[in-house]
Amino acid sequence: MDLSVLFLLLLAAVATTVNATDHIVGANKGWNPGINYTLWANNQTFYAGDYISFRYKKTEYNVFLVNETGYDNCTIEGALGNWTSGKDFIMLNETERYYFICGTGGCLNGMKVSVVVHPLPTPPMSAIVPRHSSEKSAAPAAARGFRSLLAMSFAFFGLTLCGSVWI
Numbered sequence: 010m011d012l013s014v015l016f017l018l019l020l021a022a023v024a025t026t027v028n029a030t031d032h033i034v035g036a037n038k039g040w041n042p043g044i045n046y047t048l049w050a051n052n053q054t055f056y057a058g059d060y061i062s063f064r065y066k067k068t069e070y071n072v073f074l075v076n077e078t079g080y081d082n083c084t085i086e087g088a089l090g091n092w093t094s095g096k097d098f099i100m101l102n103e104t105e106r107y108y109f110i111c112g113t114g115g116c117l118n119g120m121k122v123s124v125v126v127h128p129l130p131t132p133p134m135s136a137i138v139p140r141h142s143s144e145k146s147a148a149p150a151a152a153r154g155f156r157s158l159l160a161m162s163f164a165f166f167g168l169t170l171c172g173s174v175w176i
C-alpha cells in the first residue's frame with residue numbers, strides 16, 4: 010500500500026469519527042418554557058456518541074440529568090449531572106434512556122426532555138469483522154471510530170486487490 014492510500018485511509022477514519030450528530034434541543038426555539046419537547050424528541054433519532062445541546066439564558070435556566078423519578082416529579086435530588094453554561098453540549102455515551110430537566114422551576118412549565126439512545130447502526134463492511142456481544146451493552150463511542158477504521162481498511166484492501174487484478 011503506498012503513502013497516498015494510507016493518507017486517504019487516515020482522512021476517511023477522521024471523517025467517520027467526527028460525524029456524530031448534535032441534536033439542538035427545541036431547534037431554533039431552544040430550551041425555554043412552554044415547548045413540548047416530547048414532540049421534538051420524537052422527531053429525532055439519537056445514536057451513542059451523538060451530542061444533545063441546550064441553548065438558553067443562563068441567568069434563568071439550567072440543565073440537570075436526572076432519573077425517571079426526577080423527570081416525572083421535576084425534582085433534582087440525586088441528580089446525575091448538571092450544566093449551566095447557557096450553551097451546553099452533552100455527549101450521549103450510553104445506549105439508554107436519558108432524562109433532562111431544568112432545575113430552576115422551568116420543568117413545571119415543560120422544560121423536560123427524555124431521549125432514547127440507540128446503538129450505532131452497523132457499518133456495511135463490519136460483516137467481516139467479528140464482534141463481541143459485550144460490545145452492545147457497553148456501546149463505547151470510541152468503538153464507532155475503530156469499527157469504521159476497520160471497515161475502511163477492508164474497503165481499501167478490497168479496492169487495491171481489485172485494482173491489481175484488473176491491471
Ligand SMILES: *[C@@H]1O[C@H](CO)[C@@H](O)[C@H](O)[C@H]1NC(C)=O
Pocket residue numbers: 045046047048119
Ligand atoms: C406533548 O406531546 C405528546 C405527544 O403528542 C403528548 O403525549 C403530551 O401529552 C404532550 N405534553 C404536553 C405537556 O402537552
Ligand SMILES: *[C@@H]1O[C@H](CO)[C@@H](O)[C@H](O)[C@H]1NC(C)=O
Pocket residue numbers: 048049052
Ligand atoms: C421534524 O423534523 C422536520 C425535518 O427536520 C422539521 O421540518 C419539522 O419541523 C420537525 N417537527 C417538529 C415537531 O420538530
Ligand SMILES: *[C@@H]1O[C@H](CO)[C@@H](O)[C@H](O)[C@H]1NC(C)=O
Pocket residue numbers: 078081082
Ligand atoms: C413522585 O410523584 C408521585 C406523584 O406524582 C409520588 O407518588 C411519588 O412518591 C413521587 N416520587 C418521589 C420520589 O418523590
Ligand SMILES: *[C@@H]1O[C@H](CO)[C@@H](O)[C@H](O)[C@H]1NC(C)=O
Pocket residue numbers: 076077078079086087088
Ligand atoms: C431516582 O433517584 C432518586 C434519588 O437518588 C431515588 O430515590 C429514586 O429511587 C430513583 N428513581 C429511579 C426510578 O431509579
Ligand SMILES: *[C@@H]1O[C@H](CO)[C@@H](O)[C@H](O)[C@H]1NC(C)=O
Pocket residue numbers: 085088090091
Ligand atoms: C452540579 O454538579 C457539580 C459537579 O459538576 C456538583 O458539585 C454540584 O453538587 C451539582 N449541583 C447540584 C445541585 O446537584
Ligand SMILES: *[C@@H]1O[C@H](CO)[C@@H](O)[C@H](O)[C@H]1NC(C)=O
Pocket residue numbers: 074090099100101102
Ligand atoms: C459522556 O462522557 C463524557 C466524557 O467522559 C462526559 O464528559 C459526559 O458528561 C458524559 N455524558 C453524560 C450524559 O454523562
